[in-house]
Amino acid sequence: MAGAVVKIQDDELKALCSRLNEMALSPDERESLLASIGDEIMTQTKDRLAEKKTPDGDGWADIADSTKAYYRKKFGTENPGNGILWRQGGLMDSLAHEEDSWRVIAGATKIYAAVHQLGWRQRSIAARPYLGLGDDDKAEIAAMINLRLEEKTGAKS
Template identity: 30%
Template sequence: MVGVVVETDASVASTALGRLGDEQLALVMYEVGALIEDQTKLRLADEKTSPEGAAWAPWSAAYDESRNHRKHSLLVAEGDLRDSVQNLTTGTAAVVGSNLIYAAHHQFGTDPSKRKAGVPDGAAGAGIPARPWLGLSADNRADIEALVAGRLEDLLQ
């Protein structure tokens, strides 16, 4: 699986926060994972940028001509990649990602030197430029911090 991992050390957090138990921290981390899942799906469906805000590399001209632009956009054809994004939080580790093999191809790219001659970018067997879709933007981090601060405030009352 390719994904984003956010972890917290429950023993350190429990000591620092005193009254919070592992179950409460696990609930907070689940909510963090759910937020990251939503942020990632939004990035794929609407934002079309890396977590740092850089626009994704466009399709090659040949591949672009093969797309139905009313139905397809970068990284979203039938929606399989977007729909495969999952929050797999366990305990105090939030893991968000996809188990689709091509999810990693889009995140990291594939070696263009292994492209088959005459095969357009994005087609089977072709090199694919990296189009990072996993990760946390500054806004994502701020949203996570606000969520955690709010939940901890609620739990400590």
Template identity: 25%
Template sequence: MAAAKIHVDNTQVLEALNRLVQQSGDLSEPLQEIGEYLVESTKQRFATKTAPDGTAWKGNSPVTIDRKGRDDALIGETTQLADAIFPNVSGNTLEIGSTRQYAAMQQFGGRRSDFAHLWGDIPARPFLGLSDEDEDVVLEILSDYIANE
């Protein structure tokens, strides 16, 4: 998997993770549960066309519409990318990502001047990351594990 890293720095989440590590030392089970939730949350962003911070994705440009002859789904919006989102738990680390080569272009965008194969600039349409709601759910999952240790 090509890696583009997004680091989440939420004090409450980190404190809860540290408490759980101190109690059990093994985060694999809660991280797997969090990963499964985040995959579904990430897939939902494709349906709502919104970034983790709640901002709407930019629509197709006139160049794209002209080239395709219609204004159809946004590039990367099809289920091909959404269905290729997966969690990977390794030790006490959780990664959410995709093996699709164009996932980084969807997340970060790209300029035609940097990628000659593009017919125009591609705006960033972020799908990876934690929304406020995601952070609340992650804290709830961690709290449940802490309470049961």
């Protein structure tokens, strides 16, 4: 997957995944769980784009005055489309996830995805992180994993 991908290494999620591995899930069961997690990450990321927030819930930097001037000249408005990072929906449409029986990779496939995620100092483009997992995101994914554990063992964890 080209574009922007953020690697998440979280001890709490790793511990839950370790418990799942001990339960000897079949490859199909693991892949199904990871596909569900990938879907959840995509939902979380789309929500963040709509809310104009980072994974931690902070708001993004406003559009630069020079960009607003360019937009006024070209489009007749300071911010065409639906807001920051969402002029025509290309970034949103490029969000994707892939999974196999051992991992899920989630990111955006547009070539400019990394610029928006990380910023670009030479062009004065502020970082506006949209990929990643905040505490609430991790809690939702942990709940998904715990539910799968409960379904598999028949006991609450």
